[in-house]
Structure formats: C-alpha cells, structure tokens
Amino acid sequence: MNSEVTAIDPMDPWCANLLHAPGARLCKIIHPGADPVPAQLPLLYDMHPAAVRTLGEVRSLLAHLVQARDCCIVRAAPANLSRMLKVRRLLHLDPETGEVPTLRNVPRALVALDIDGTPLPDGCDPRDLAACYAAVVPTLPPELRCAGCVVQATGSHGIKPGIRIRLWFLLDRPCWGADLAAWLAEVPGLDPTCFRPAQVIYTAPPIFADGAVDPMPSRLLTVPGTAAIPPLLEMYQRxxxxxxxxxxxxxxxxxxxxxxxxxxxxxxxxxxxxxxxxxxxxxxxxxxxxxxxxxxxxxxxxxxxxxxxxxxxxxxxxxxxxxxxxxxxxxxxxxxxx
Known part of the structure; x- marks a missing residue:
C-alpha cells in the first residue's frame, strides 16, 4: 500500500478500511467447465484507510484494487489505531483465545450494494454494465436512482446466470450498516451481508486459468450523479x-x-x-x-x-x-x- 493511503485518518467516516494480506488470494479462480475455486480468507491482515470523499476517489480506489488480489474492504474501522498490522478480523472478543477486538462498528458514507442474481431482461447483454445497471436501478429506492455510483461486476457476473453487480454509492453523511439494511430490505436480489461491519467485500476480479477467458471487457463503470441519503434514516438521527x-x-x-x-x-x-x-x-x-x-x-x-x-x-x-x-x-x- 502506498504512503498516500496510509496517511488518511482511519476513523474518518469518509474513508474505506482496506485489508491487505500479502501473498493471499482474495478472489476466485475460474477453470473452464469447472466450479469456481473460492477465495482464501487468511488469518492476519494489515489495515489501511483510503479516502473516499468523492465519486472520483471511489473509482480510483476500486481501479487500484482490481489489480490487488490480496486486498479487500470491510465497513468496520480499526478498534485500536496502534494495532493495525498483522491483526485478525475480530469485531468481538475471542472467547477461546482472549484476543481483543481489532475492528469496531462505525457509520460510513461509502456503501456497497451487492445485487446477486437479478434476472437479465430480454436482450440485455451481461457484458454491458450500463445496460445491467439500467435494469437494476428501477428497483432501487427513489433517492438512489439519480445518485452517482460506481458499478462493479462481481466475480460471478457474466459467469453465473443473472445480473451480479456491486453498486458503490457515496451518501452525504455516514450511516450505520443496520440502518441501511432496514431501508433497503425490499430491494430484489440484494445481499444484506454487505452491511455487516466485518464482512469481507471482495474487490479483485477472478483469476482465469487454463484457457478460461474473462467475459467482461470492463469491470468498472462510473454513473455520474450526486450523493444521497435515505429519508427514512432522518428519523433514526433524532x-x-x-x-x-x-x-x-x-x-x-x-x-x-x-x-x-x-x-x-x-x-x-x-x-x-x-x-x-x-x-x-x-x-x-x-x-x-x-x-x-x-x-x-x-x-x-x-x-x-x-x-x-x-x-x-x-x-x-x-x-x-x-x-x-x-x-x-x-x-x-x-x-x-x-
């Protein structure tokens, strides 16, 4: 990780917490005619914050992480700023080892929406991220339909049936994951695990081995727009x-x-x-x-x-x-x- 990333305040709600596990493989392996080989979750990580105050910064971060197969993102922040290197991904005390938490649940301005398996409309090419986004956006709450976002093809998109994309939104103020899960509970195909504090959010594409070819010509698409926040959350702030x-x-x-x-x-x-x-x-x-x-x-x-x-x-x-x-x-x- 570069020095510019590590200079960011880890507790800033307008940042993302990157987990770096040197040598690990935090992505799938795709072989022709075979089931994907799952990612490997290592035991220890280094934590690095990255600024995400603009949609451009979100896009730049994701473009960097596409090339970093040993990195991922979690919503949670470091629990102790003096313990950010070679630490486990612990949100709570480990009752067996006595190890203290390394992560703490915090509100974030960056939110990832995992849309997993929404049917493709007739004539929609899964390689066309803009068309896939256009098919999904009407199912989102009105406040997000005009908001800017970065569309990312997940590791299964174009390989398994349906639309499997991740939408990265910037909200105009940080929100708790559980509040977002409640507000977005009715979105078809949404995987709510992406709102858990310590849930790994994979950012690297699969490795295509033994002649397998990536069906996606591009895995990132920026949709311009403004930041948004669900009006329902206004009630929870009072x-x-x-x-x-x-x-x-x-x-x-x-x-x-x-x-x-x-x-x-x-x-x-x-x-x-x-x-x-x-x-x-x-x-x-x-x-x-x-x-x-x-x-x-x-x-x-x-x-x-x-x-x-x-x-x-x-x-x-x-x-x-x-x-x-x-x-x-x-x-x-x-x-x-x-």
Whole structure:
C-alpha cells in the first residue's frame, strides 16, 4: 500500500478500511467447465484507510484494487489505531483465545450494494454494465436512482446466470450498516451481508486459468450523479422518545436499566411510525433489539412479541406479518453482532 493511503485518518467516516494480506488470494479462480475455486480468507491482515470523499476517489480506489488480489474492504474501522498490522478480523472478543477486538462498528458514507442474481431482461447483454445497471436501478429506492455510483461486476457476473453487480454509492453523511439494511430490505436480489461491519467485500476480479477467458471487457463503470441519503434514516438521527415507564422491565432478562430504556424507546418509535414507513421502522427496531438479544440483555421471543404488538398498536393490520418482520429483524441484529 502506498504512503498516500496510509496517511488518511482511519476513523474518518469518509474513508474505506482496506485489508491487505500479502501473498493471499482474495478472489476466485475460474477453470473452464469447472466450479469456481473460492477465495482464501487468511488469518492476519494489515489495515489501511483510503479516502473516499468523492465519486472520483471511489473509482480510483476500486481501479487500484482490481489489480490487488490480496486486498479487500470491510465497513468496520480499526478498534485500536496502534494495532493495525498483522491483526485478525475480530469485531468481538475471542472467547477461546482472549484476543481483543481489532475492528469496531462505525457509520460510513461509502456503501456497497451487492445485487446477486437479478434476472437479465430480454436482450440485455451481461457484458454491458450500463445496460445491467439500467435494469437494476428501477428497483432501487427513489433517492438512489439519480445518485452517482460506481458499478462493479462481481466475480460471478457474466459467469453465473443473472445480473451480479456491486453498486458503490457515496451518501452525504455516514450511516450505520443496520440502518441501511432496514431501508433497503425490499430491494430484489440484494445481499444484506454487505452491511455487516466485518464482512469481507471482495474487490479483485477472478483469476482465469487454463484457457478460461474473462467475459467482461470492463469491470468498472462510473454513473455520474450526486450523493444521497435515505429519508427514512432522518428519523433514526433524532433522539429516541422517552420510555413509557417501569412496566417495560418485563422484557429485560437482567432488568438492566439501560436495556429497559432503550427497548422501550424502540417500541415507542415503532408505535409512532407513520403509515407507509411502519414495516421498515419495525425491521430497523428489531435489528436494534437483536443486538440486545445477542448480548444476553433481552429475551428473543418476548422482544419479537412486544415489537409486533407495538406495530399493531400503531395501526398495523397483519399481526402474523408483523411478528415475522420482527423475528427477521432480530435475527439480522444477532448476525450483525456475530
């Protein structure tokens, strides 16, 4: 990695955290007529921040990483700025070895949307990234349809059926991955794992071996436009409403005051959600509750019941669907903490 990259503040939300594993192969190998050979995930990495304040910087970074098969990106930031070399990819304490976390969950302005397997429209050539993007963009929320982005062909695009692209957007302010997952939950073909803090986001194309040929003439395309932020997230930036009282203690496994207050605030937010935003609000709140379930501070089944009840009290009409959404969000929140 060059010195210009390493001079960036690792905690700047307008940067990307590059993981460099010298000698590793962080990409697939494609052989003719055979299944792809998966990437190898090494044990140790060096962390390097890279500036992504403009779409041009995003494009330049990805163009560099296309040539770096031993690099990838994660959303999380370094947990300790004095420990960024030869470290494991740990978001939590390793209970077996006692190793402390090397990564911390932070909001980011750069967001990667993995679209995996969306059907190709009739007449759409997978080698035409602009046509593939044009086929996908109508399925995105309105706020992203005119936003600038860098379109990247993933390692499976042009090899497996369907559209398999990654859309790199710059938002006008940093956002949490779980909030983005809640807002974008209805996008067809979206792989939500790209919003996990420690999830590896591969950036290098496959290695084509033994006569295999890359079907893509180019793997990057810049779509000009402005930065955007989902309006739904505006609600999550405001202070939570006050808890409704001590009766909420029944949902806390250990009766911890902070858990009680936080969960009560989530219930109020769901109950007060405006018509048309209730589903997404319920899913977001359930993701947050899942974090408390993962830490052992909240009971899973009771939390799902309470969230579904809050959604119904706010005017919901489908109790079964509300319970399903609450359960799915809690599961996602637990995965985020894994």
């Amino acid at each position: 202070p939570p409403p006050p808890p409704p009282g001590a009766a909420m203690r029944q949902w806390s496994n250990g009766g911890q005051q902070r858990t009680v207050a936080r969960f009560a605030a989530l219930l109020r937010t769901v109950a007060e959600a405006a018509e048309g935003t209730r589903h997404c609000t319920l899913y977001w709140a359930a993701c947050r509750a899942g974090e408390m379930v993962a830490s052992g501070d909240l009971g899973r089944a009771a939390a799902a019941d309470a969230l579904a009840h809050a959604a119904m009290s706010g005017g919901g009409k489908d109790a079964a669907n509300a319970r399903k959404t609450a359960s799915a969000g809690i599961a996602r929140g637990i995965v985020e903490c894994a």
